Every structure is written in C-alpha cells, then in structure tokens.
Amino acid sequence: MTALAKRLTSKLSKLSSGTRGIAYNVPTSPHQLPRFGGIATMMRLPLQQGDAKGLDACFVGIPMDQGTSWRSGTRHGPRMIRNESNMMNQFHYSTGAAPFESLQVADIGDVPVNPYNVVKTIDNIKEFYGNILKENCIPLALGGDHTLTLGTLRAMGEKYGPVAMIQVDAHSDTQDTMFGEKIAHGTPFRRAVEDGVLDPKMSFQIGLRAYGYSPSDFKWSKEQGFHTTFAKDCYHKSLVPLMDSIRDSIGPERPVYLTFDIDGIDPAYCPGTGTPEIGGLTIIQALEIVRGCCGLNIVGADLVEVNPLFDKSGTTAMTGANLLFEMLCILPGVKYYKDWNL
Template identity: 40%
Template structure:
C-alpha cells in the first residue's frame, strides 16, 4: 500500500493538497477506494459555491491521521486509497453534466474502486447512483440532509439539487424497501411534501428524533431497515446545524451536531456499504474552515468504513 505523505518529513501545510495527503490515482497500480471531486453547483436553488468544495475539503483534510480509533482501523493500511482528482462536467448544461458524471464515475467503478465523492451540489447524487446501480443493481439509500430532496420539479426543471432521489426512485435504481432520510427539519411547502415522500418509500428520522432517541437507537433502526443490501450513503453537509456547518447553500436551524453524525456513521460498521458522497459544502460562507473540516472528517469516516470491508 502507498499511504499518505509522512508528516514527520513533510509538514502538513506543505506539498500538494490531495485528500488526506494520499497518492494520486496515477501514482498507484490499483485502487480499492478512490476519493473523487465533482466541482459542480449548477443545480442549486439558493446560495451557490459548492463547486469550490472539493478543493476546500482537500485542504481541510491535511490534518487527518492514518489510524481511526473510533473504528479501530488504519484505513490506508487496510486498503489502497487514492485521490482520483475531479470529474469534469459541463457547468452550463445540467443534463450534459449528469451524463458526464455518470460516465466518469462508471469508469472509476470499473477499475474495482469504491467511491467517496466530494461534491458539488446534491444534483450529483443521481448520476452517481446510476453508476452504482449499473454495478450493484438497485441499492439501499441512507440520506443525511436537512431536506427531503424528493421534489418533482423546481421552476419546471426536473434535475436540481432538490430532486435527485425522486428521479432515482422513478428510474428504479433505488431499493424502495430500504430508503431513509436522517436529520431532516425545517419548514416545508405543505403536508403533501411528506405524503409524497412516503409514497416514494422513504422513512424519516428527523434531527429532533436523533436528539430524543439517541444515536444508538437510531443506528439500530437504520441497520434493521438496511439489512445486508448494497448501501449507498449520501450526506448533505447541511444535515449539521449551522453552528457546525455554516458554509452551505441552504442552512436550516436545529440540525445535528458533527459528533452525532460521525457516531451514526460509525454505527454502520459491518453493513454492505458500496460507495458514498459528501455534498453541498460552500466555502465562501464558511468561517475558520468549520464546514470543510467537518466534511473532511465525514469523508474520512466513510473511507474507513469502506476500508473495513475490503477483502471481505
């Protein structure tokens, strides 16, 4: 395995900013896990800027270290993890961008790597799920977000950051017996938003549920719903309260803490996780890199979970 640059020889603030200072894809013979950016935010409905997230999260990841005590794993020893650079897609045409993201993600998956993708806005989840489903069939989805993201259209547009999971259900690429939102909160346009979401097959664990029920009970319920199905995890950083993630496009008060999110993720150890994404970091609205740091740790936990499954 080729791991991160040795920080005792090269200071963490020096050298190229790959994720966790890992090798690039072209520097290794193979990759078990590829961290890849998608700098795309044409699908946002409020504050733009998530196109700059892959670079910001890579910078914030410089302080990550090679041993994860919470999961008792050294992910960069258990698996060959690489930074695969960025998927390049059309910033002016959402339809073309979705096709390009799906095609390039499929190419990476065909190398045998599992993906941890750093968005970008949540529009990118649809093409990523298309690529994942082409390999695994319909997958279970665990969706962390303040919002449902199951709108039908917005201003008549079917492909935005608020519609990816409705489209994914319609396309048959999600296992509708194993769909969950976690961390939702805030005002909606009407009760129909919830009834439509339930009709699509989603269960909901609100941020208030996490607070009242606690991490362990929530994890147990999620694991029962997921079972042993191939699992995709999609994390909108706005699932966190703005105190923990101010740098995002559609912030909502009353969110989860970064500790709660990380502990729920760690509770997924042993599930059949196949790939994941972290989206909607908007660095221009961040303070002291709070949001980028949170996202880098979330991505690190996802990499660690995937590394635990390598070779099994």
C-alpha cells in the same frame, strides 16, 4: 513517536506493494513534508488522476453547483475539503480502524463537470463513476451540490441494481421539479427512484427539518416507502439505536449508498453550506450515523453541499473532510485494532 505509531509505521513500511499489485498508497507523513506543503489531495494521498485501477477505494471531487437554488459556491467545496484534510492522520483512535493497512486508496482527482449544462454534468458523473466501478473500487465523493448524487446513483444502479440508501440531510430532495426543471439539488432522489436505481423501501432519511410548502410535501416519499427520521425526533438523543435498527433492516449483503449533505448538521457547527436550516444534528450525532454504517455493504458514499464562500473559518470543510475519513473507515474490508489501547 508512540509505540502504536512505531508499530503502524513498521507494518506500513513492509508493504512495499499492495494486495492488488501497485504501490501501497498511504498519506504523506508530516515528518517527511510539512502539512502546509505539497499538492492538496485528500488526506495528502497520492494522486492517481482519473484512474481507479488497482484501488479498493478512492476519493473523487465533483466540483459543481449548477443545481443550487439559493447560495452558489459548492463548486469550490472539493478543493477546500482537500485543504482542510491536511491535518488528518492514518489511524482512527476512537474506533481502531486502520484503513490504509488493508485497502489501496488514492485521490483520483475531479470529474470533468460542465459548468454550463447540469444534464451534461450528470452524464459525465455517471460515465466517470462507471469506470471507477469497473475496477471494483468504492468511490467517496467530495461535493459539490446534491444534484451530483443522481449521477452517482445511476452508475451504481447499472452495476448493482436498485441500491439501499442512507441519507443525512435537512431536506428530502424528492421534489418533482424546481423552477420547472427535473434535475436540481432538490430532485435527485425522485429521479433515482423513477430511474429504478434506488430502492425507496430501503432508503432511510435522517435529519429532515426544513420549513415546507404544504402538509403534502412528504406524500410522495411516504407512498414510495421512504423511511424518514425528522431532526426533532433526534433532539437530545444518541443515534446509535437508530443505526442499529437501520443495519438490521438493510442487512449485511445489500449494496448501500451513503449520502451526507453537510446541511444535515446544524449551521451552528457547519455554517458553510448553500441552504442552512436551524435545529439540525450535532457533529457527535453525525459521527454516530457514519460509524453506525460499519457492517453494511457500502458501495459508495458522498459528502455534499460544502460551500467555502460561507465558511470563513473552514470548520464546515474540516468537518466534511473528517466525515469522509469516517466513511473510509467503515468500508468493507477495513482492518480494525480492537484492543490497540489496552
């Protein structure tokens, strides 16, 4: 065991109870139980079924795909993301983040979705999230299709008012209807603006690139004030300057919701998704976006559209699991070792 690992293990062993009075939650060590053993929870964290009491942040599954329009299967996404998260550890070597030293974290299981009624599922998500937010806990969702974000934003809006948003996606998801339906995975952000829970002038969309229906596809978004960065404008670039600009625009106090559709990444890296689009972001750019949210007041986040039925090697779910850990690492209050490798 390295000196760093010993130092972290020593610190964690001294924390027999957390800052909020419950058992300190850390992932199960692979030295205690092999990674292929035990119940599959996100990062092998303790399961605190349906209850965010005492937690600073939680992982929650939303296994739904009623809102999809092409390839169904994202209902299996949360389970596969959990499986692929078994290889992940507690300390972030690249950034120095040690979230489990400063935050109480657990997996609280899945929202009870209704597989026959998408409107009821959105209501269930809102209610479930309302109980999480009452505990002042920051939820990180494992999706599930992008329709789910309407439910999470409705809960966020009740607590915080209209939130700012950073959206990584191949699609804007601001259509008015799909097949005549107001609630689907292509409509959540139009509904959220109409509901008054999302501030479009503080909403930043990154990676859009899908072929459209007409030149007026983005007319509504522009009129509302959405800030759009197309994938073609990200080619061969670091996205660190873009994220610096977004952080300056939003500021450190405004509540921000981060939503990451895995199809924002090019299907060469993440083929397991329902609506793949060529010419997408790289995984390195995805990391730059999430890490670039550090310093913002992130009040919730999700990773959506992982479809295991088209993810034969598990790389899409594995990428999603790692991005969720990256999201945990940029939450307010996370402890950082800035000089750990000196």
